[in-house]
Amino acid sequence: MIMEDNKPKTNNFINTFKFVWTYWSGYRYAIVVLLFLLGIQTILQVFIPILTGKLVNSFTNSTGNWIIPAWICGTLASIKLFSYILRISTISLWSNATMKVTSKLVTEAFNRVQHLSTEWHINNFAGSIIRNINRGTWGFDKFINTLFMSIYPSILTSIGLLWILFRNGFWIGIIGFFGFIIFFFVTNSLSKNYLVPSFEEVNQVDTQMNGILSDAIVCNSLIKSFATEDYENQKFNQIVEQWRDKNKKVWWRMETFLSAQSLLFLMLETAIISIAIWLWYQGSRTAGDVITILASFQMAQGKMQEISNSISNLKKSITDLQEIINLEHINAKILDSESAVTLEIKLGKIAFKGVTFGYTKQKEPIYKNFSVTIKGGQKVALVGHSGSGKSTFIKLLQRLYDVQEGEITIDDQNIRDITQQSLRKAIAVVPQDPILFHRSIAENIGYGKPDATSAEIEEAARKAYAHDFIINLPEGYDCQVGERGVKLSGGERQRIAIARAFLADCPILVLDEATSSLDSVSEALIQKALDNLFIGRTTVIIAHRLSTIKAVDRIFVFSQGNIVEEGNHETLVSDLKSYYYSLYSVQSVVQ
């Protein structure tokens, strides 16, 4: 069953917290210890303005007595030192847990992306996917750090400081309290309605920009061959301009936001200082009390600023996390049924029974009520003009897409009822343009059999006539092949893929123009090796060059998703009116 649900979900704080908590819930104890340590630091901090006020009073009240000021200074220094030690312990505990949790997030996102459908991968830029995962990882880190390491201690400290303000005068406390409430309200609503939309716009353009960037880098050889560097630069510049404009908007909005905050603080500060000075003038407060009020307010102002910045960071991290959370909701997966079992192959018989299939957004299905049976061990070829549905046949057989009607069976087992892993492990595919990992040649050949020994890898390479070219490479089997195998020629890549298929030793073999990049001498040699490989396996060959399939048992001629002709080479070519004959004669003339 393929389920597509790509509607982006809007992420608010609750959704994001729930998501983040699924990763953090295993670290409850670490969080409790962290909150406790931060609590102690906070309480210690609240004493600083009180002690500062007492210090001033000790200077003004007792002349010549140095013991009290020295005690207060010593206590202040000890508080700061102890807070510092606590902070170091907290950070080391926290960073340890954060790294573990973040690694889990990245690993799971990677795993999820790998299991999303072929269709989803086709419809998304690789660069954009990578960017979204990276951004989500930063957002994840930022979200939890902001919440626990910044907002929590700042709120605790602010409460403590408000308490000091109240102790020093009811009206001072009231102004501080309501001032901070107004400050939060304004900050939050500005942040939500003014900053966040611009963060989202930047992220959207940023994702697009990375998609275009990676597309251009991957297709660099194409750009070079058409000398279209300027065109690509222009295209990229357009998106960079959008990105710049959006970032400028964010910068401008941030500035306005900060200015609004500063203005509010200025008004609050003026009110509180005025009351404090008035109380001192009335003689109801000492100079030390005024200093305590001012220091508490200054400190509280710093904390408020921190909370407000943290709220913006929190909103930004919620935006950054959006795509990685959405990844969880995208059900673009072909799922194993709950009762799926391992495929058991005895003969390797393949049957398409009344299959109807069309790609998403295709007006007409390619296959309509399509049926065909390939006997176990048979060697068949699919031919037909481009776009007639040959590769789709293979994709359906591998269950990269689910059929809309009908069923596909292997040895009478519906492929929907067996595990995808066992299905795909039973089919070795040698594609026309094999994809290799940027790893060593040995690793690439051994990919089909992870526990293969060096001797087995070499034997497979020999069978695929790849050994000779491999040992001539600078590092032989250890040679790195470059991204997607770019350091090898097309023919060399094909031979590596054939060696991989030899090693995988699957009961079903699919060759998609697997020798098209080889010269005729290599092709003739490999053909012999392939003939050995075919023995005892059901083999499906997609071929454009009909000369390569003369020896197959059956040939299916495809046209618009239908098999319009069927037979072996001799019978098909003997019918002078057949489509196959026309294809064959055109190719014979050309050759």
Ligand SMILES: Nc1ncnc2c1ncn2[C@@H]1O[C@H](COP(=O)(O)OP(=O)(O)OP(=O)(O)O)[C@@H](O)[C@H]1O
């Ligand atoms: N992922 C896809 N999404 C939408 N349409 C697709 C997709 N893949 C293939 N098609 C369309 O389906 C039709 C059959 O494609 P298919 O690749 O099976 O043809 P083919 O016979 O293998 O062609 P060729 O010989 O050129 O490889 C084509 O019209 C193609 O454009």
